[in-house]
Amino acid sequence: MSDGQAATQTRVFAAPTDDELAVCVAGAVAKLEGSDPVATLRWAVERFAPRLAVACSFGPEDLVLVDLIARHQLPIDIFTLDTGVFFPETLALWREVEARYGVRVRAVRAAQSIDEQAAAHGPELWRRAPDRCCQLRKVAPLASALEGLAAWITGIRRQQTPDRAAAGVVERDRRPGLVKVNPLVHWSHDDIWAHLYLHDVPTNPLHQQGYPSIGCAPCTSPIALGEDPRNGRWRGLAKTECGLHVDAAIPAIPATGEDGP
Numbered sequence: 001m002s003d004g005q006a007a008t009q010t011r012v013f014a015a016p017t018d019d020e021l022a023v024c025v026a027g028a029v030a031k032l033e034g035s036d037p038v039a040t041l042r043w044a045v046e047r048f049a050p051r052l053a054v055a056c057s058f059g060p061e062d063l064v065l066v067d068l069i070a071r072h073q074l075p076i077d078i079f080t081l082d083t084g085v086f087f088p089e090t091l092a093l094w095r096e097v098e099a100r101y102g103v104r105v106r107a108v109r110a111a112q113s114i115d116e117q118a119a120a121h122g123p124e125l126w127r128r129a130p131d132r133c134c135q136l137r138k139v140a141p142l143a144s145a146l147e148g149l150a151a152w153i154t155g156i157r158r159q160q161t162p163d164r165a166a167a168g169v170v171e172r173d174r175r176p177g178l179v180k181v182n183p184l185v186h187w188s189h190d191d192i193w194a195h196l197y198l199h200d201v202p203t204n205p206l207h208q209q210g211y212p213s214i215g216c217a218p219c220t221s222p223i224a225l226g227e228d229p230r231n232g233r234w235r236g237l238a239k240t241e242c243g244l245h246v247d248a249a250i251p252a253i254p255a256t257g258e259d260g261p
C-alpha cells in the first residue's frame with residue numbers, strides 16, 4: 001500500500017456543527033430550488049463526495065437519477081435496499097441498469113434473510129406486521145448504509161404523497177449530521193417519464209401492467225384505472241410509507257417468536 005493510499009484510508013472528516021449544517025442547507029435551498037437536477041447533483045458532489053450516495057429502488061425517479069449520474073460521470077455511490085422479495089422484473093432491471101451504464105448498484109441487505117426472518121418472527125411478517133417488516137428489511141439496513149455519509153440523494157417528489165409535499169431540494173435529514181438531497185423534488189410525473197423516454201432509460205416492465213409504484217412483491221398490487229398510483233402499495237392497510245422518508249415512530253423489533261404464526 002502506498003503512503004497516498006494509507007493517507008486516503010485514514011482520512012478523517014470533521015462532523016459539521018448544527019449551525020454549519022443549517023447554514024449549508026439554507027444556502028443550498030436558496031441557490032438550488034427549482035434548478036436543473038444536474039446542478040443539484042454537482043453541488044452535492046462538490047460539497048460531500050466521497051461521503052455521498054444515492055438510494056436506488058429502480059422506480060422511475062431513481063432511474064432518472066442513475067441516468068444523470070452515469071451520463072455526467074458523477075462520483076456518487078449507488079446502492080439499493082435489497083429486501084429479498086423484489087419482483088423478478090426488478091431483479092432483471094437491476095442487471096440491465098448495471099450493464100447499460102457500466103455502474104455497480106451495491107446491494108444493502110437486512111441482517112436476516114427471508115428464511116431467517118420467518119424462523120425468528122413467523123412466515124410472511126409483511127402480512128401481520130408490515131411496519132416491523134419494513135423496519136427490519138428497509139429502515140435498519142438504510143441506517144447502516146447511511147453510517148459515515150455526509151449526505152444521501154433520493155428521488156422523492158413533492159407531488160408523490162402528502163407526506164412529501166413539503167420536502168426541500170436540500171434538507172436536514174432526521175438523522176443527526178446528515179443532509180438529504182432531493183434533486184427531482186419539483187418535477188412532475190410527466191417530467192420524469194419525458195426524461196425516461198427521451199434518454200431511452202430502461203424501466204420496469206411492470207409499469208405497463210398496471211403497477212405505477214413498485215416495491216416489494218408481497219406488498220405491491222396493480223391499480224385500477226383512475227386509482228391513486230400509491231394505492232397499489234400495502235393495499236387494504238393504512239400504511240402508505242415504508243418509513244425511509246418520514247418521521248414515523250419506529251416499531252419495536254419483536255423478540256424471537258413474538259410474531260409466531
Ligand code: SF4
Nearest residue numbers: 126133134137216219
Ligand atoms: S414493503 Fe412489505 S415485504 Fe417489503 S419490507 Fe416492507 S412490509 Fe416487508
